[in-house]
Amino acid sequence: MSEAAVPKIRIRGLSKRFGDKLVLDGIDLDVMPRTSMVVIGGSGSGKSVLLKCILGLIEPDTGSIEIDGTNVLALDRAAREAVRAQIGMLFQNGALFDSLPVWENVAFGLLARRMVSRGEAKARAVAVMAQVGLAASVGDLWPAELSGGMQKRVGLARAIAAEPAVLFFDEPTTGLDPIMGAVIDGLIVDCVKNLGSTAIAITHDMASARRIGDRAAMLFHGRIVWQGAALELMESGNAMVDQFTHGRREGPIQMELRK
Numbered sequence: 001m002s003e004a005a006v007p008k009i010r011i012r013g014l015s016k017r018f019g020d021k022l023v024l025d026g027i028d029l030d031v032m033p034r035t036s037m038v039v040i041g042g043s044g045s046g047k048s049v050l051l052k053c054i055l056g057l058i059e060p061d062t063g064s065i066e067i068d069g070t071n072v073l074a075l076d077r078a079a080r081e082a083v084r085a086q087i088g089m090l091f092q093n094g095a096l097f098d099s100l101p102v103w104e105n106v107a108f109g110l111l112a113r114r115m116v117s118r119g120e121a122k123a124r125a126v127a128v129m130a131q132v133g134l135a136a137s138v139g140d141l142w143p144a145e146l147s148g149g150m151q152k153r154v155g156l157a158r159a160i161a162a163e164p165a166v167l168f169f170d171e172p173t174t175g176l177d178p179i180m181g182a183v184i185d186g187l188i189v190d191c192v193k194n195l196g197s198t199a200i201a202i203t204h205d206m207a208s209a210r211r212i213g214d215r216a217a218m219l220f221h222g223r224i225v226w227q228g229a230a231l232e233l234m235e236s237g238n239a240m241v242d243q244f245t246h247g248r249r250e251g252p253i254q255m256e257l258r259k
Helices: 047-055 077-084 102-106 108-114 118-131 136-140 148-160 178-195 206-212 230-235 239-246
Strands: 009-018 021-031 036-040 062-067 087-090 166-170 198-202 215-220 223-229
Touching (some): 036 047, 036 206, 118 136, 118 148, 178 198
Parallel strands (some): 166 198
């Protein structure tokens, strides 16, 4: 197998149970280098748990997660931290620190992990902010002073500040109007391309999924029921995917009533 054919992220047999609820049920997924994978699915389908397992925030019950051919689940704590340092994350709600000015939010990982000087960290923050369309003056503002779209940009700047090899995006357009959502998606595509990173995004936004994804996969009841090109999401030929992407009430996916 050629180097180009080796997945950047390779997941096999990944399972996770919380009590009696099986959330992930034998997930197999490959994400090739320098590509973006979008994972879709309804609430409770396991998308966030999958992301947290890859990040190392949740320990799966069974299976393997390989990054660059190394099973990270078999590594010791220090080695896992080294792998995690190569991952950038854009959280759904921004997850900015209210007590820190914008530039320190952007440079947080650099200051915490790399022990760079504050001057170097601020210079890097300003440079990265420019990449997402934010003026240097924004760096001295507080998160509460920013609009939702600007907070997303700050979150994206923080995610790419350390030039990570892997980027994760958790519902990147949630809470944004359609135009700002398209702007954020465009910035994500540009950042992933410029960094040469590999990306995984989870989203309910089908327009966003097609804009930022090269490939797409759908989770249902903890299993991947379809994989294909992101541009084929609206015409997949899979009954579950078609119902979900078109928002149809009738179909194989039925809402479960809580007793």
